[in-house]
Amino acid sequence: MPHDVAFRRLPGDFTADDLAARVLHRDGLTLIVDKPAGLPVHAGPKGGANLEALFGALRFGLPRDPALAHRLDKDTSGCLVLGRHRKALARLGKLFSNGRVSKTYWAVVRGNPEADEGRIDAPLAKRSPTRGWWMAVDPAGQPSATEWRVLKRGAGLSWLEFTPLTGRTHQIRVHAAHIGLPLLGDPIYGAAPAGGPPLHLHARAVSIPMREGKPPIEAQAPAPAHMSATFAAMGWSEDAERAAPPYV
Template sequence: MTRVYTGMPTAANSQVAYVSVADDQAGQRVDNFLLARFRGLPRSRVYRLLRRGEVRVNGGRAKPEHRLQAGDRVRLPPVDLQAPRPPAQASADQLATLAGCILFEDERLLVLDKPAGLACHGGSGISFGVIEALRQLRPNQPFLELVHRLDRDTSGCLLIAKRRSTLRSLHEQLRTGAIKKRYLALLLGSLARKRQQVDAPLARYERGGERLVRVDPEGKPAQTVFYLRERFAAASFAEAELLSGRTHQIRVHAAHLGCPLAGDPKYGDRAAEVALGQIGLDRLFLHASRIEVLPLEGCARQVFEAPLPTALRVPLERLRAANTKVTNT
C-alpha cells in the first residue's frame, strides 16, 4: 500500500509515501530536500537511502546532487525517526560575535566574514554551525540557506541566501563559474612562478575513518590559479583563485605543488613548517578574502571583501619583520 504524502514525516511512518515538489522547492538538491523532511536523520543515512535506490525521483534513481524540478514526484521510503533532540543554542556572546561578522545584508542576501573554527552547519559531533546560529540570530527570517561552504578552519566571505529564488540564482552562477572567489594563503616552500595554474582532478577517500581528498586521474575536474604576492625564505604568501569548487581544493592543489598550506593538519608538512620559526601561527592560513557575484534582481554586480584576520595578519607581519623575505613581487 502506498499513500500520497505532502507533510512532514513522523516517527510513525511505516509505508512508502510520495510527495510532489512545489514551485518554491525547484532547484534544490535531492539530499537537502530529504534532510529537510527527515529531520534528525544522519546525513550518511540519507546518502545510503539514495545509493540503494530507496528514494526515487519520477520513478528513477537519483544521485545526491540531483536538482529537483517543480512537479517532480519523489518516493519516500519508510524511515524510523527518533524524537528530535532540542537544537543546540549558540550563546549570547557567540551570537554577538557572529552579528559583528556580517559584511553585507539586504532582503535577498547576507554575506558573512566567517570566523575560523566555526563549521558552516552542525552534524558529525558539531552541535551547531553558521547556519543554525544565523537562524537563531534571525528568528523571524523565513528562509536562510548556505549558498556554498567553507572548511571549518577557513575564514572569510560566505554567502547566505534569504530567498529561494536568490539561492537558485547563485547556485546557477556557481555552476557556470560566474561567481569569482579569491583566497589568501601562506604556502610552505617557494612557488616556482608568479602565476601558477594547477589543473588536477580530485577524488574523495577515507583513511582511518577520516574523509580526505587527493589528486586522482579518475576524480572530478578541478582548477586553481596561484598568484605569488611575497616570497620568504621558507614560505610564499599567495592569492588563490578558484576556477572550480571542490572540497579542500586549494589545500590539496597546494600540497600537489609541493607547497602545502601553513597550519594545515590534514595535508601539511610539519617538518617544513618548523622552518617558519616562531611566528605565532595557530590555525590554517587560508582566508576567503574576496567574492564577486553577478547582478541579482534589483542589484548591481557586487564585490565583497573580508580583511585578513588578526590571527593571520600578525604571523605574516612577523615574517616580514624577521627579514626572511627575499623577494617582494
C-alpha cells in the same frame, strides 16, 4: 568589536551578536558574512557549536533565517554567502554550480615557488569512500583548476592569492600540496604537527553576478588574527592592512 576578537576565544563563545557584527554585505536577496576560523558552518554528526545555529540574528526583518549558499571548511575564514529566501537561494545555487561566482583566497604556504604565478590543472577524486571530504589528485577524478600568484615571499614561506576555477572539496589545499607548497597549518595535506599553527587559508573576496545586466555583488574580508600575526612576523602586515577594508 574588533574583527579579530572572536579568534582569540573558543568557538563556543562566539555569539549571535558577534556574527551580526561581521556582516560584509546585505541586501534583499543575499548576505555575505566574515566566517571565523575554527567554527564549522553547520553541526556535524556529534552536534556542537556551529555558525548556522546563529543565523536567527541575521533575519534583519525577514520571517525566516537565511541559509547557506555554499560551504567553507571549519578552519577556513572569510567570505561566506547566504541566501535570504528560497528564490535567492535558487539563484545562488545556479550561479555557484555554473562557476559564475568569482572567489579569491589568501593563503600562506611552506616554500617559495620559482614563478610568480601559475595554474594548477589536476583532477581530484575522493581518497577514501568512507571519508567524502578526503581528496587526492587522481587522473580519473573530476577536472579541477586553480590559478595562483605570489603576493610576498620570505624565510621559507610565501603569501599566495589563489583563484579556484572549479569548486571541488579541499581544492586549494590539495592543489597547493600537489605542487610542493602545502598550506601552513594544514594537518591533512600539509602534515602540520599537532599543536602547530592553525590553517592559513582565508576566503578573501567574492563577486556574485546576482542580477543580470547589473554590477556584481562584491565583498572582501580582512585577514583573520592568526594570519595577521604571521604577516606581522614576516614584515608583511603593512601590505595586508592596506588591502583590508573595514566592515560595512
